[in-house]
Amino acid sequence: LRERGxxxxxxxxxxxxxxxxxxxxxxxxxxxxxxxxxxxxxxxxVVVCSPVGCIVDHVRRAAEHCRPxxxxxxxxxxxxxxxxxxxxxxxRGCRFLGSHPLAGSEKTGPANARADLFEDRVVILxxxxxxxxxxxxxxxxxxxxxxxxxxxxxxxxxxxxLAVTSHLPHAVAVALSACLPEDYFRLTGTGFLDxxxxxxxxxxxxxxxxxxxxxxxxxxxxxFEEHLDALRRALSDGDAEALENLxxxxxxxxxxxxx
Amino acid sequence: LRERGxxxxxxxxxxxxxxxxxxxxxxxxxxxxxxxxxxxxxxxxVVVCSPVGCIVDHVRRAAEHCRPxxxxxxxxxxxxxxxxxxxxxxxRGCRFLGSHPLAGSEKTGPANARADLFEDRVVILxxxxxxxxxxxxxxxxxxxxxxxxxxxxxxxxxxxxLAVTSHLPHAVAVALSACLPEDYFRLTGTGFLDxxxxxxxxxxxxxxxxxxxxxxxxxxxxxFEEHLDALRRALSDGDAEALENLxxxxxxxxxxxxx
Numbered sequence: 001l002r003e004r005g006x007x008x009x010x011x012x013x014x015x016x017x018x019x020x021x022x023x024x025x026x027x028x029x030x031x032x033x034x035x036x037x038x039x040x041x042x043x044x045x046v047v048v049c050s051p052v053g054c055i056v057d058h059v060r061r062a063a064e065h066c067r068p069x070x071x072x073x074x075x076x077x078x079x080x081x082x083x084x085x086x087x088x089x090x091x092r093g094c095r096f097l098g099s100h101p102l103a104g105s106e107k108t109g110p111a112n113a114r115a116d117l118f119e120d121r122v123v124i125l126x127x128x129x130x131x132x133x134x135x136x137x138x139x140x141x142x143x144x145x146x147x148x149x150x151x152x153x154x155x156x157x158x159x160x161x162l163a164v165t166s167h168l169p170h171a172v173a174v175a176l177s178a179c180l181p182e183d184y185f186r187l188t189g190t191g192f193l194d195x196x197x198x199x200x201x202x203x204x205x206x207x208x209x210x211x212x213x214x215x216x217x218x219x220x221x222x223x224f225e226e227h228l229d230a231l232r233r234a235l236s237d238g239d240a241e242a243l244e245n246l247x248x249x250x251x252x253x254x255x256x257x258x259x
Numbered sequence: 260l261r262e263r264g265x266x267x268x269x270x271x272x273x274x275x276x277x278x279x280x281x282x283x284x285x286x287x288x289x290x291x292x293x294x295x296x297x298x299x300x301x302x303x304x305v306v307v308c309s310p311v312g313c314i315v316d317h318v319r320r321a322a323e324h325c326r327p328x329x330x331x332x333x334x335x336x337x338x339x340x341x342x343x344x345x346x347x348x349x350x351r352g353c354r355f356l357g358s359h360p361l362a363g364s365e366k367t368g369p370a371n372a373r374a375d376l377f378e379d380r381v382v383i384l385x386x387x388x389x390x391x392x393x394x395x396x397x398x399x400x401x402x403x404x405x406x407x408x409x410x411x412x413x414x415x416x417x418x419x420x421l422a423v424t425s426h427l428p429h430a431v432a433v434a435l436s437a438c439l440p441e442d443y444f445r446l447t448g449t450g451f452l453d454x455x456x457x458x459x460x461x462x463x464x465x466x467x468x469x470x471x472x473x474x475x476x477x478x479x480x481x482x483f484e485e486h487l488d489a490l491r492r493a494l495s496d497g498d499a500e501a502l503e504n505l506x507x508x509x510x511x512x513x514x515x516x517x518x
Contacts, residue, residue: 102448122445151445164439165446169454172431175487177509180423186381186410187424188516189361194456195428198449200513203506210494210502221491225484228434232480235469243469247462250436254459257447 002027003115006145013039023110037065045142047099048074053208056085063094071135073099073142077166078212079126079155088130097135098126098155100162101148106200119147124162126155163216168224170206171217173199261286262374265404272298282369296324304401306358307333312467315344322353330394332358332401336425337471338385338414347389356394357385357414359421360407365459378406383421385414422475427483429465430476432458 001007012029013036014020020032033039040046040062048058055076062072063086072094076082079098086096103121105112123143127136140150153161177199180188210217227246234242260266271288272295273279279291292298299305299321307317314335321331322345331353335341338357345355362380364371382402386395399409412420436458439447469476486505493501 102446105449121448124446161443161446165443165451166448168438169435169451171487171490172435173450173454173513174506174509175483175490176428176431177513178505179427179483179486180512184420184424185512185515187361187383187420189380189425190364191432191457192424192428193516193518194453195432196509196513196516197453199506199509201510203503203510206506207499207503211497211499214494214497218491218495221487221494223438224434225487227438228430228480228484231430231434232477235473235480236477238470238473240466240470244462244466246437247433247458247465250433250455250458251460251462253439253444254432254436254455256444257452257455259452 001146002030004145006142009042011039011043019110023113026110026113028110028113036061040066040070042067043070045138046070046072048072048076050074050076051202051205051208052076052078052082052212055082059086059096060090063090063092063096066094069093069095071138072096073139075099075101077162077209079124079158081212083126083128083155087128095130095132095135097131097139098158099139099143100124100126100158101143102166103148106198108202108205116147118143121148122151123148124151124153124158126153126158128155159213160216160219163213163220164223167209167213167217168220170198170201171210171221172224173197174206260405261289263404265401268301270298270302278369282372285369285372287369287372295320299325299329301326302329304397305329305331307331307335309333309335310464310467311335311337311341311471314341318345318355319349322349322351322355325353328352328354330397331355332398334358334360336421336468338383338417340471342385342387342414346387354389354391354394356390356398357417358398358402359383359385359417360402361425362407365457367461367464375406377402380407381410382407383410383412383417385412385417387414418472419475419478422472422479423482426468426472426476427479429457429460430469430480431483432456433465 001010010029012020012023012032015034023029024032043066046062046066048055050058055074059072077100079100083098090096101118101121101123103117125139143150173196177196231246234246260269269288271279271282271291274293282288283291302325305321305325307314309317314333318331336359338359342357349355360377360380360382362376384398402409432455436455490505493505
C-alpha cells in the first residue's frame with residue numbers, strides 16, 4: 001500500500017511490541033499499537049490477518065470499535081466457518097467480506113515482509129447474498145491495485161477448492177517430512193527439499209486451518225491417496241505403461257501451472 | 260571441469276547433434292561426437308550420464324572401446340542393479356565405480372547446464388569389494404574438486420536410502436499433481452507449486468528409476484502412507500494435540516534440512 005501510494009496511513013495492530021517495531025522498521029506501517037480499539041478507531045478499511053482460529057473474534061472486536069459502517073476483511077486460508085460466524089451479524093452497521101490472497105510462504109513475521117507480495121497473485125473474494133456490490137468493488141480495487149487478480153467464489157466452494165490446492169499439499173509435505181529418519185537428512189536433494197518445503201510452516205497456524213476445514217481436507221487426502229495407490233499398484237505390478245501414463249499426466253498438469 | 264581448469268579436454272558423446280551443438284555452445288564440452296567408440300577412445304575417465312535403464316549397456320560398450328584399464332563411472336539415481344551388472348565384469352581391465360551426485364532439477368538438456376551444479380552438493384560413491392582404493396580416491400578427488408562432498412555407501416544401502424529421500428518425494432509430487440482437477444489450476448499458490456515441482460521431471464527417466472528401485476520405492480511409499488494416515492486420523496478424530504505433534508515433528512525435520 002505504501003510503496004504504491006495507495007494509503008496515507010497504515011496502522012499496524014499486534015500483540016508484541018517487538019513485532020510492531022520490526023514492522024515499522026521494515027516500512028510496512030506508518031504507526032502501530034497493541035490496542036485493537038485504538039488501532040481501528042479511524043480506519044477506512046480493516047484487514048484482519050490473524051491465524052484463522054482468531055479471525056472471528058478479532059473481526060467482532062474490530063466492529064465494536066471502528067467507525068460505524070466500516071468494511072472489514074481478512075486474509076484467512078479458510079472461509080466457510082469465518083464467514084458463517086460474522087456475515088450480516090456485525091455490530092454498528094459494519095460488514096465483513098472475506099478475502100484470501102494466495103500469497104506468502106512458510107516464512108512468517110515482519111522480517112519476511114515484501115512490498116511485492118501480492119503482485120501477480122490471485123486473491124479469492126467470498127461474497128454472500130448479504131454483500132453489497134459497493135463493498136465487493138471496494139475490495140476488488142484494493143487487491144487489484146496491489147497487483148493481484150480477483151477470483152470470486154462462495155465460502156463453501158473456496159474451502160472445497162483450497163483443501164485440494166493448499167491444505168492437501170501441506171498435509172503431504174508434513175507426512176513426507178515427518179517420515180524422514182535423521183540418518184537420511186544428509187542424503188536429501190532439491191527434490192525432497194521442494195516437496196517438503198511448506199512443512200516448515202507454523203504448526204499452530206496450520207493446526208487451526210486443518211481443523212477449520214476438516215471434512216474437505218479429509219476428502220482431499222482421500223483423493224490424493226487414490227492417485228498414490230494407482231502409482232503404487234503400477235509399480236507393484238511392474239506395469240511400465242500405467243506408470244508412464246501417471247507420470248505423464250502429472251507432468252502435463254505441473255507444466256501447465258508454471259513456476 | 261572446464262571452469263575450474265580440471266580437464267583440458269571434455270568430450271561430449273550423445274545421440275542428437277542438436278544437443279551436442281547446444282553443449283558446445285554452452286561451453287560444457289571441448290568437442291563432441293555421436294560415435295561412442297570414438298568418443299571414449301582417448302578418455303582418462305568415462306562418466307556415463309544416460310537414463311538409468313541405459314547405463315549398463317553404455318558402460319559395457321564404453322569398456323569395449325576405451326583404453327585398457329580405464330575407470331568408468333555414472334551419475335545414475337539407482338545403483339544396485341547397475342553395479343551388480345557391471346562390477347568386476349568389464350572387458351579389457353576396465354572398472355566401474357558408481358557415483359550418484361545429488362544435484363540437478365526437473366530441468367534437462369544442455370540449455371539448463373550450470374557450471375556450479377555440483378557446488379555444496381553430496382555425491383554418493385558405491386564401492387564394492389572389487390573397488391580398488393586408487394579408483395575410489397580418483398573419483399573422490401574428481402567430485403570434491405567440483406565442489407561436492409562424498410558419502411560412501413553400499414549400492415544396497417544407497418537404493419534403500421534414496422527410495423526415501425528422492426524417489427518417494429517424486430512419487431508424492433506425481434500423485435499430488437495428477438490429482439489436481441483443471442478448474443483448480445488457477446487456485447494454486449506457492450505451496451502447491453513447491454510440493455509438486457519435481458513432477459515436471461521427465462516421465463521416461465523416472466519410469467526407469469522407479470522400476471529399477473521397485474521394492475525400496477514401495478516400502479518408502481508404505482512408510483509415507485503410515486504418516487499420512489496418522490495425520491488423517493488426528494484430523495478425523497479432531498485430535499488437536501496429535502495433529503500439532505505431527506506438524507511440529509515435520510517442521511523440526513524440515514528446518515534441520517535448510518533451504
